[in-house]
Amino acid sequence: MTTLAHTLTDSRTMFRRQLLHLRRYPSLTVMLxxxxxxxxxxxxxxxxxxxxxxxGGGRDAYVDYLTPGILLFTVAxxxxxxxxxxxxxxxxGIVDRFRSMAxxxxxxxxGHVLGSMVQxxxxxxxxxxxxxxxxxxxxxxxxxxxxxxxxxxxTSFALTWFAVALGxxxxxxxxxxxxxxxxxxxxxxxxxxxxxDTMPTALRLFGEYQPFTPIIETLRGxxxxxxxxxxxxxxxxxxxxxxxxSYVWAKRKYNKRAAS
Amino acid sequence: MSxxxxxxxxxxxxxxxxxxxxxxxxxxxxxxxxEGTVFALLGPNGAxxxxxxxxxxxxxxxxxxxxxxxxxxxxxxxxxxxxxxxxTGQFAAVDKLLTxxxxxxxxxxxxxxxxxxxxxxxxxxxxxxxxxxSAPKPVSQLSGGQQRRVDLAMTLVGNxxxxxxxxxxxxxxxxxxxxxxxxxxxxxAEGVTxxxxxxxxxxxxxxxxxxxxxxxxxxxxxxxxxxxxxxxPGGHLVLRFADPGALRTAAAVLxxxxxxxxALTLQVPSDGDxxxxxxxxxxxxxxxxxxxxxxxxxxxxxxxxFAFTGNPASTDEETR
Numbered sequence: 001m002t003t004l005a006h007t008l009t010d011s012r013t014m015f016r017r018q019l020l021h022l023r024r025y026p027s028l029t030v031m032l033x034x035x036x037x038x039x040x041x042x043x044x045x046x047x048x049x050x051x052x053x054x055x056g057g058g059r060d061a062y063v064d065y066l067t068p069g070i071l072l073f074t075v076a077x078x079x080x081x082x083x084x085x086x087x088x089x090x091x092x093g094i095v096d097r098f099r100s101m102a103x104x105x106x107x108x109x110x111g112h113v114l115g116s117m118v119q120x121x122x123x124x125x126x127x128x129x130x131x132x133x134x135x136x137x138x139x140x141x142x143x144x145x146x147x148x149x150x151x152x153x154x155t156s157f158a159l160t161w162f163a164v165a166l167g168x169x170x171x172x173x174x175x176x177x178x179x180x181x182x183x184x185x186x187x188x189x190x191x192x193x194x195x196x197d198t199m200p201t202a203l204r205l206f207g208e209y210q211p212f213t214p215i216i217e218t219l220r221g222x223x224x225x226x227x228x229x230x231x232x233x234x235x236x237x238x239x240x241x242x243x244x245x246s247y248v249w250a251k252r253k254y255n256k257r258a259a260s
Numbered sequence: 261m262s263x264x265x266x267x268x269x270x271x272x273x274x275x276x277x278x279x280x281x282x283x284x285x286x287x288x289x290x291x292x293x294x295e296g297t298v299f300a301l302l303g304p305n306g307a308x309x310x311x312x313x314x315x316x317x318x319x320x321x322x323x324x325x326x327x328x329x330x331x332x333x334x335x336x337x338x339x340x341x342x343x344x345x346x347x348t349g350q351f352a353a354v355d356k357l358l359t360x361x362x363x364x365x366x367x368x369x370x371x372x373x374x375x376x377x378x379x380x381x382x383x384x385x386x387x388x389x390x391x392x393x394s395a396p397k398p399v400s401q402l403s404g405g406q407q408r409r410v411d412l413a414m415t416l417v418g419n420x421x422x423x424x425x426x427x428x429x430x431x432x433x434x435x436x437x438x439x440x441x442x443x444x445x446x447x448x449a450e451g452v453t454x455x456x457x458x459x460x461x462x463x464x465x466x467x468x469x470x471x472x473x474x475x476x477x478x479x480x481x482x483x484x485x486x487x488x489x490x491x492x493p494g495g496h497l498v499l500r501f502a503d504p505g506a507l508r509t510a511a512a513v514l515x516x517x518x519x520x521x522x523a524l525t526l527q528v529p530s531d532g533d534x535x536x537x538x539x540x541x542x543x544x545x546x547x548x549x550x551x552x553x554x555x556x557x558x559x560x561x562x563x564x565x566f567a568f569t570g571n572p573a574s575t576d577e578e579t580r
Contacts, residue, residue, distance in 0.1 A: 006372075013369040021357050024398070093353030097414070100317045102342040103370050 003104075010107035011114070018115020021085065028081050029119055033126040036074040040066065040127065043193065044134060051194060060135050067131045067138075068219035069192025072212055074127045075120055075156050076183040079163035082116040086167025087176030106251055112167075113160045120156045138223040148222045151232075154239040155215055159183065161246035168253045186212045191220075211238035269328070270295045270422050270453040271316060276325035278311055285311045287477035289325070293470075295421075298444065298454040300468035302461065302564065307474040309457035310350065313426045316455065317347045330422050346420030350427045352407040353414070356400040360391050360410050363399060367417035385413040389443070405436030412443065422453045429463060441466055461564055465489070473568055480568040489531070492559045492567045497540060499526045499551040506549045513547050514540065532556045 022029060043051075044063050052062035089095050089108065098108050128136075140148060163180050170176035189206060190196065190213035196204045207213055214234040221228030271293040278286040285308045293299040303309050314320040316329050318338045327334055330344035347353075354363055364385060368378030386395050389409045394402055399410055408428065415423060425444070429437040444454055444467055458464050464471045465485045473481040473488070481488060489495075501507040501524050511519050511526055518527040530536045537556075544550060 009372060010370060013366065016369070017355065017358070017366055020362060024357055092356070093349050093351040093411075094355055096314075096319055096349055097347065097353035098370075099319055100342055100345065100347040101370055101418070102339045 007104040007107060010104040011110040014107045014111025015114040018111050019118065022115060022119055029122055032078045032081055032119065033123045035077055036070050036127045037130050039073060040070045040130060063131065063135045064137060064224055066193060067136045068216050068223060069187045070127060070131065071124060071152065071219060072155065072192060072216055073184060073187045074123050075152065075159055076186065078120045078123050079116065079159045079183065080177060080180040081119065082112060082160050082163040083167035083170065083176040083180045084173060086112050086164050087170045087173045090168055091173060105255070109164050109250055109254060112164055113157070116160045117156050124152060139225050140223050144222045148219060151215065151218055151235060154236060158239040158242035158246065161243050161250060165246045165250035165253060168250055186210060187216065190216060192216050211242065214238065268295055269293060270330060271455060272328045274326050276315070276327060277323045278315060279323060285477050289479060291472055291479065293453060293455055295453050296451050297469040298448055298456060298467050300464035300471045301457045301474055302464045302471050303474035304459060308477045309474060310426055313424050313457060317345060317424050318342055344421055346415035346418060346423045348412050348415045348423070348425050348428060350430060352411045354399045354407060354411050357398060359396055359398050361386065361395045363410060363414055364417055367414045371418040381417055385416060389413045405432050408432060408436065408440065422455065423447065425454060425456045427457055427459065430459065461559060473564060475565065475569050489559065492563050495529065495531045495559045496557050497528045497530045498555045498557065499528060500524055500553040502552050509547055510544055510549050513543055532558050
């Protein structure tokens with residue numbers, strides 16, 4: 001077999017390992033669904049009337065505005081689970097076993113990334129289902145839905161690799177569960193929950209230039225037909241950049257960390 | 261013990277050095293492990309045993325020296341070394357969230373054994389390691405001894421010809437320890453080479469064909485268990501007598517000077533076997549003196565270190 005074939009076989013094996021973890025411990029997935037659903041309900045029913053009025057619609061208009069941001073919030077929260085499970089591997093003996101076997105080096109990490117993406121998509125489907133139940137009315141065509149799936153895949157891929165790197169550099173499982181938390185704040189500090197133009201200048205500028213805003217704007221445009229402009233290109237650029245840097249960072253730290 | 265003598269070494273190391281920052285952990289190690297034998301690296305915590313194993317198992321790069329493991333260089337030909345070796349570390353390297361069978365399956369898949377051959381080998385190991393009942397249970401539910409067995413079984417899925425066992429019985433209860441020893445003996449009988457680290461002289465004595473004593477990053481003694489034990493004066497009998505008269509008589513006939521007049525005890529060098537015990541008692545019988553009490557002291561790690569370094573075993577933390 002060639003090296004590439006080995007890499008694929010080993011990655012598939014490690015992916016299967018992560019799927020077993022998912023199946024054996026569904027409580028983590030439930031938690032990763034629970035938090036965004038609570039935020040969705042909280043924002044729609046507590047703040048939705050007032051904020052929706054400000055947007056010139058009402059509660060229903062706010063469900064539509066909010067859902068793309070909540071989807072991203074779901075992804076950002078779910079990758080904390082990735083960091084935790086990577087850190088668990090790193091702090092237990094199993095990583096030494098993998099590293100002393102003649103297997104493709106990155107397959108352990110690839111397995112984590114693929115497993116987490118499955119988990120993220122389960123969570124996304126659940127959250128989207130709740131949003132539809134409480135009045136989210138997307139206007140997307142099948143093709144646009146496909147694009148939505150694509151953007152969410154690219155985003156999940158990027159953030160998962162980032163979380164893998166955070167999980168490797170964390171010196172304990174506790175640290176790994178805390179460091180990705182700032183990601184969950186980013187949808188708030190952008191156009192996820194309210195439009196950025198009501199924010200103070202410094203915050204507005206940050207909100208407009210941080211990676212989550214173009215991703216949210218792209219999702220919103222695809223789902224609801226609002227203007228996308230160059231957001232899609234910027235969003236994909238961010239995803240590609242974050243994926244690449246995180247991959248290189250994660251791989252280097254994996255080789256080094258496990259060697260000390 | 262293996263009776264086949266081959267000349268090709270499974271491991272050969274010359275002038276190996278490794279430091280972490282300013283701390284020198286391994287300071288010029290030379291050793292050779294013959295194929296099909298058990299080699300024990302004996303030393304206290306902090307001697308550098310784990311570092312040594314990690315270097316040989318490709319997990320860590322040495323600073324200097326030449327190393328061949330299964331005929332390959334662990335840095336330049338890491339994958340060739342990895343394909344030939346198996347590593348069972350001090351801490352069970354198992355996936356605690358998976359069941360015993362799933363852990364073994366994972367190893368079979370990573371060794372790319374294919375479905376049929378993988379299943380066959382997993383079933384055989386489950387049987388051999390007495391894990392039939394635990395097979396469907398998550399590893400986290402097993403005892404420490406069982407987890408260590410799963411760990412070793414995982415190492416064996418790939419059929420390695422050279423196995424590194426880093427303190428395989430540390431923290432195990434006596435029964436699990438004896439079971440682990442039995443497994444190691446069976447492996448050697450099949451022709452596997454075992455490189456073992458341990459803190460216990462008894463373990464090295466039970467299992468090893470050759471023992472190297474590691475202290476502060478240097479090998480301070482090397483040889484067969486018998487060769488080493490002959491140099492260790494630690495084994496002795498302590499005889500306690502009822503009165504000073506009996507003590508003096510016994511000391512005279514046994515020709516020993518090491519006596520404690522207050523405790524009424526006499527220390528007689530002995531390796532603790534029945535024959536030497538009989539001889540001592542027979543000598544005492546000859547002069548009609550009988551000890552009140554007798555204890556046998558077998559040499560331990562401290563005696564080894566006293567014999568070879570003049571210091572008791574160091575106890576600083578193991579450096580990883």
